[in-house]
Amino acid sequence: MITNFKGKTAVLTGTGSGFGLECARIGAKLGMKLVLIDVQADALDKASAEMKAAGAEVLSFQLDVSDADQMQVMSQAVFERFGAPHFVFNNAGVGSGGLVWENTVKDWEWVLGVNLWGVIHGVRLFTPMMLAAAAKDPAWQGHIVNTASMAGLLNPPNMGVYNVSKHAVVSLSETLYQDLRLVSDQVGASVLCPYFVPTGISQSHRNRPAELSTEKPTRSQLIGQAMTDKAVGSGKVTAAEVAQKVFDAMAADQFYIYSHPKALGNVQARMEAIVQQKNPIDPFAERPEIGLELQAALRSH
Numbered sequence: 001m002i003t004n005f006k007g008k009t010a011v012l013t014g015t016g017s018g019f020g021l022e023c024a025r026i027g028a029k030l031g032m033k034l035v036l037i038d039v040q041a042d043a044l045d046k047a048s049a050e051m052k053a054a055g056a057e058v059l060s061f062q063l064d065v066s067d068a069d070q071m072q073v074m075s076q077a078v079f080e081r082f083g084a085p086h087f088v089f090n091n092a093g094v095g096s097g098g099l100v101w102e103n104t105v106k107d108w109e110w111v112l113g114v115n116l117w118g119v120i121h122g123v124r125l126f127t128p129m130m131l132a133a134a135a136k137d138p139a140w141q142g143h144i145v146n147t148a149s150m151a152g153l154l155n156p157p158n159m160g161v162y163n164v165s166k167h168a169v170v171s172l173s174e175t176l177y178q179d180l181r182l183v184s185d186q187v188g189a190s191v192l193c194p195y196f197v198p199t200g201i202s203q204s205h206r207n208r209p210a211e212l213s214t215e216k217p218t219r220s221q222l223i224g225q226a227m228t229d230k231a232v233g234s235g236k237v238t239a240a241e242v243a244q245k246v247f248d249a250m251a252a253d254q255f256y257i258y259s260h261p262k263a264l265g266n267v268q269a270r271m272e273a274i275v276q277q278k279n280p281i282d283p284f285a286e287r288p289e290i291g292l293e294l295q296a297a298l299r300s301h
Contacts, residue, residue: 001188001253002086002141006031009082011126013065013118014092016043019147019192022243023089028056030247035078035085036060037092065092065118075125084133084142087250090122091147091192097224098217099298100160107161115165116172119146123176127187134186142187143250146173150195150260153267156283158224158294177255190249194242195260223297227290 002008010027014020016038027034028051036051038044041062048060059081063070078085096103096111123144130142151159152166173191180187217225242259249257258264266286273281284291 002143002250005087005247007033008086009033009035009078009084010087010089011035011037011078011085011122012087012089012091013037013122014147015047016040018091018239019194019243019246020089020091021047022240023091023246024051024056025054025240026243026247027051027087028054031056032087033057033082034059035074035082037063037065037074039064039092064114065090065121066113068117068121071118071121071125075129079129084129085126086130086140086142088122088126088130088142088144089147089246090119090144092118093147093149095228096162097159097228098161098221099158102218102220103161111161111165112168115162116168119169119172122146123172127176127180130187131184134184138186140186143190144176144187145190145192145246145250145257146176147192147194148173150193150258150263150267152191152193154270154283155280157291158220158227158298174255188250188253190246190255190257192242192246192257194258195237195263220298223294227294 005027010023010032012020012024012027012035015024015036020038024034024036024047034051034056036044036047036058037060038047039062044060044062048058051058059078061070061074061077063074065071092114094111094114096107098107123146127144130144134140134142146169148169149162149166151163152168152170155163170191170193173189177189180189237259242257245257245259248254266281266283269281269285273279282288282291
């Protein structure tokens with residue numbers, strides 16, 4: 001947990017838009033030093049200029065979080081400039097849809113690269129620094145927040161690659177929480193599981209590296225993209241509200257962070273089905289029209 005953010009350092013990936021940008025804005029207001037990371041140069045430059053104008057000390061890196069070498073260089077530069085960061089937000093993510101057997105190897109590499117390996121790199125590079133800082137100073141406080149999704153607790157159809165990446169992030173985060181508890185009381189962990197919130201994620205294909213580009217999208221991928229655009233675009237909870245929940249969770253040492261707690265009925269139903277050895281539940285039980293629309297779209301020729 002972190003009880004006082006002033007003067008502390010935050011490392012934030014995916015700061016060009018969405019939760020990363022909003023957390024940077026809150027960090028700047030609270031007097032934090034900010035390390036801003038994004039793959040999109042123009043969005044990163046804009047965010048950096050805004051945070052500097054707000055009076056924050058800023059270090060920015062345009063890089064791909066799935067790249068181990070780039071992340072290593074960045075983490076060393078952060079340590080040399082600011083020492084161990086207090087808040088690490090492994091947040092960069094990309095969206096993906098389509099029937100699970102239609103995704104190419106390139107699809108899997110891109111989505112798992114950003115959504116899972118980006119988090120893995122943030123955890124493996126910064127946790128040792130944070131624990132070393134905590135060992136030297138009994139008053140030192142740190143917290144790691146990993147962005148997963150409600151898709152890390154549910155398995156909506158036509159989103160298989162994304163679901164797999166986000167379930168892995170939930171598992172990694174829960175294990176990180178337990179592992180940290182074994183060795184220190186000074187460094188905490190949380191997982192952010194947002195539902196549909198208007199961020200840049202539904203347009204993340206704009207940043208797909210050329211070497212991971214694939215053939216033209218399949219029909220199921222186009223249908224998935226259209227449905228995600230609609231759901232994300234119509235979200236009523238803002239990215240700024242979710243970012244505030246992230247800071248509140250760090251101050252309270254709260255592990256699970258939800259944008260839409262009402263969606264947990266679906267999670268409970270899934271868990272009960274697992275325990276009772278029932279077949280997987282209808283993920284659209286609370287909004288059956290979505291499931292029927294998806295089924296009709298996929299079955300029409």
